[in-house]
């Protein structure tokens with residue numbers, strides 16, 4: 001379905017007090033990450049009897065939830081993270097939104113929730129972006145979009161809910177990491193794992209993040225920017241960071257990244273990086289890589305670069321790795337050439353400065 005084909009009717013009650021333009025401009029000066037929100041939100045309800053219905057583009061406001069609402073107890077909740085970018089010519093685009101819709105439904109199935117038609121998901125996001133287009137920063141910033149859905153039954157029995165609320169909110173953002181972070185220092189989770197085979201690792205459900213917070217706190221306590229998890233069976237294989245996938249660049253020019261075996265999130269940035277690296281002539285191996293190899297290869301020089309990638313931070317070089325027994329540097333600890341090339345290529349495509357050969361950019365405004 002094209003962006004102009006409106007199959008779904010969104011009620012659009014007028015906003016009673018939209019943010020005045022000077023106040024919005026001040027908020028866009030230095031929005032940080034996830035602290036500033038736009039004027040509107042989209043909500044759509046689902047019940048067994050009616051399916052998806054009651055789509056509304058309305059003013060952003062709190063939910064009124066009964067204390068027995070199922071999500072508050074059993075965490076039947078999923079979400080997505082995507083961005084709208086302002087292009088050089090002033091337009092606004094999304095990056096591969098249909099991939100977010102597909103992953104949202106994979107998460108919904110894993111969590112026993114109602115799936116949503118992909119075109120409705122994308123239209124909900126587009127509808128919010130159009131309404132709040134003035135909130136899309138220019139320059140380095142972007143509008144972070146957070147579609148999510150949660151179990152809304154008022155019931156304390158443990159079963160899949162028979163009603164859900166889908167919602168999209170938006171937050172203008174600057175960089176994910178504090179300004180001046182040249183390359184990340186990563187903490188290797190000690191005593192905590194994120195996901196097991198057969199579990200929910202590949203789903204974007206809130207519980208995965210709640211379960212990772214103690215490890216993230218451990219990382220902060222060791223003065224690290226992010227945590228990297230090892231596998232839950234052997235505590236040996238590198239999986240992913242708390243909110244990003246990870247890549248390794250070897251001295252022979254090949255790239256390596258952990259395979260999608262059900263325990264890590266299939267990142268859309270990860271998939272895009274694989275394609276861009278192959279376009280640039282790199283061999284990319286989706287193959288297990290152990291922490292021991294990582295350390296050994298960094299020390300021997302066989303490993304030249306490492307980087308993390310995801311929608312929020314795009315591509316961020318990893319300079320140093322700290323673990324319970326010590327630490328090691330990746331090359332000279334600074335962002336490497338391949339990392340910088342891939343970052344420039346990807347952000348160039350997202351902002352309309354580079355040829356979009358793969359047709360990833362989806363124009364909204």
Ligand SMILES: Cc1ncc(COP(=O)(O)O)c(C=O)c1O
Pocket residue numbers: 081240241242243244245265266267268269270309310311312
């Ligand atoms: C656990 C985790 N891994 C990887 C990613 C990267 O996924 P994407 O590139 O689709 O943003 C994210 C988040 O955005 C994440 O939360």
